[in-house]
Amino acid sequence: MRTHRLGSSDLEVSVLGLGCMGMSEFYGTADEAESVRVLHRSLELGINFFDTADMYGPFTNEELLGGALRDRRDQAVIATKFAIMREADGSFIGISGSPEYVKQACEGSLSRFGIETIDLYYQHRVDPATPIEDTVGAMSRLVEEGKVRFLGLSEAAPDTLRRACKVHPIAALQTEYSLWSRDPEDELLATCEELGIGFVAYSPLGRGFLSGRYRSPEDFEEGDWRRMNPRFMGDNFQKNLDMVDKVREIAQARGMTPSQLALAWLLVKDNVTPIPGTTRVERLEENLAAVEIKLTADELSAIDAVAPVGVAAGNRYPEEAMKAVDG
Numbered sequence: 001m002r003t004h005r006l007g008s009s010d011l012e013v014s015v016l017g018l019g020c021m022g023m024s025e026f027y028g029t030a031d032e033a034e035s036v037r038v039l040h041r042s043l044e045l046g047i048n049f050f051d052t053a054d055m056y057g058p059f060t061n062e063e064l065l066g067g068a069l070r071d072r073r074d075q076a077v078i079a080t081k082f083a084i085m086r087e088a089d090g091s092f093i094g095i096s097g098s099p100e101y102v103k104q105a106c107e108g109s110l111s112r113f114g115i116e117t118i119d120l121y122y123q124h125r126v127d128p129a130t131p132i133e134d135t136v137g138a139m140s141r142l143v144e145e146g147k148v149r150f151l152g153l154s155e156a157a158p159d160t161l162r163r164a165c166k167v168h169p170i171a172a173l174q175t176e177y178s179l180w181s182r183d184p185e186d187e188l189l190a191t192c193e194e195l196g197i198g199f200v201a202y203s204p205l206g207r208g209f210l211s212g213r214y215r216s217p218e219d220f221e222e223g224d225w226r227r228m229n230p231r232f233m234g235d236n237f238q239k240n241l242d243m244v245d246k247v248r249e250i251a252q253a254r255g256m257t258p259s260q261l262a263l264a265w266l267l268v269k270d271n272v273t274p275i276p277g278t279t280r281v282e283r284l285e286e287n288l289a290a291v292e293i294k295l296t297a298d299e300l301s302a303i304d305a306v307a308p309v310g311v312a313a314g315n316r317y318p319e320e321a322m323k324a325v326d327g
Contacts, residue, residue: 001046001291006198006273009171011120011150013077015267016291017049018042018284019202019277024061027208028221030279032064039068041281043075045288051174051202051275053081053124054109058090066113079120079200080109081154081174083127084324095324097127097135106142122152122174126326132156132163140168152200157327158191170197177201177272179210179247179262179303180231180240180312193271204266204274205259205287206231206312209240212248212258230314239313246306256293259283263290265303 002015021027023035039050050069052061062080069076082105085093109118121142123135142148150171153164164170173192177184178201192199205211207226214220217227217237226232231240244258251261259276266274267290276287295303315322 001288003048004273006120006150006172006200007170007192007271008196009150009169009198011077011171011198013049013273014047015273016047016263016288017051017079017200017273017275018047019275020050020052020061020065021056022277023064023279024057026056026225027277027279028224034281035064035279036068038278038281038284039065040072041284043069043072045285047288048075049077049079049273049275051079051200053084053122054105054112055081055084055086055124058086058088059108059112062109062112066115070114073115077119078113078115079122079152079172080113080118081122081124081152082106082109083124095125095127097123097130097132099134099138102135102138102142106147110147117146118148120150120152120172121148122154122172123156124154125324126153126156126160132160133167136164136167136170143168154202155325158187160326161191161195161197165195165197170195172198172200172273174200174202174275176203176316177266177274178204178206179265179307180206180243181316182307182309182311185309189269189271199272201266201272201274204276205262206244210244210247210258210262212244215241228318229316230318231312231316233314236314243307243311247303250299250302250306254293254299256289257286259287260290260293261295261303263287264293264295265300267291267293268295268300 023030139151152172154174220226248258251258
């Protein structure tokens with residue numbers, strides 16, 4: 001496994017990380033014991049970058065990760081996020097970046113992990129009611145106190161990033177980026193490069209859709225969040241599936257899976273660290289094989305032809321959730 005630094009920071013991470021959200025919520029039933037096996041196998045294979053958030057579960061994903069990595073802490077770079085507030089029953093109650101909440105949320109995460117320091121601490125969504133300078137100022141005090149090593153933002157617009165960097169260095173921006181979510185290519189990637197911010201790509205497999213394994217909305221379990229996502233509903237599903245099938249053809253011609261192709265496409269790009277999630281060891285190993293794949297110029301052109309910017313039918317979140325995306 002290769003490693004690289006996130007942006008201009010000193011944070012060294014594997015070029016492929018692991019998103020842990022689905023181990024606790026949103027994508028149907030998960031097996032906790034198998035999830036622990038995935039976490040341990042990740043370390044064995046050289047993955048050291050693990051991503052979670054306090055709202056996943058809610059709260060239980062941090063506990064799962066903390067327990068699985070407790071006796072392996074020195075091998076792991078732990079990233080978590082705050083700002084999306086939830087009750088214990090799962091209800092969403094808003095977004096906060098207030099200095100008081102920053103401190104409270106960090107203390108809660110540290111306790112659930114059972115650790116003294118979080119390696120990378122993100123603001124999950126920008127709070128429109130709190131100036132980013134105030135939020136990042138409070139986060140910087142966590143660094144001074146030794147509770148956090150590096151700071152990040154998630155789904156932040158270029159102007160927000162520029163303002164944040166004037167307060168404290170930002171090691172990483174985490175935003176959705178994949179073959180069917182190429183919006184960051186408009187301005188975000190260039191802004192991150194300019195400011196020395198590493199780009200962490202979440203949902204690099206299109207919430208599993210780019211794997212080609214889902215052929216109908218009924219393939220998702222009852223209660224699976226994807227059933228409520230515009231890209232998986234109505235005519236959008238078939239339109240998006242048509243694109244995935246074209247990606248599958250390119251992958252099959254090279255003897256790889258669609259997931260491997262989608263990840264290899266991202267790994268070609270400088271300063272991008274994909275964090276695909278999985279709850280099964282075999283899928284983890286399949287994804288990891290993408291690190292060794294080198295796509296040719298002709299293959300990259302073929303991919304661009306079938307999955308251009310804006311190819312996906314439907315918004316990437318329901319309307320209310322899209323309102324929380326900065327800028």
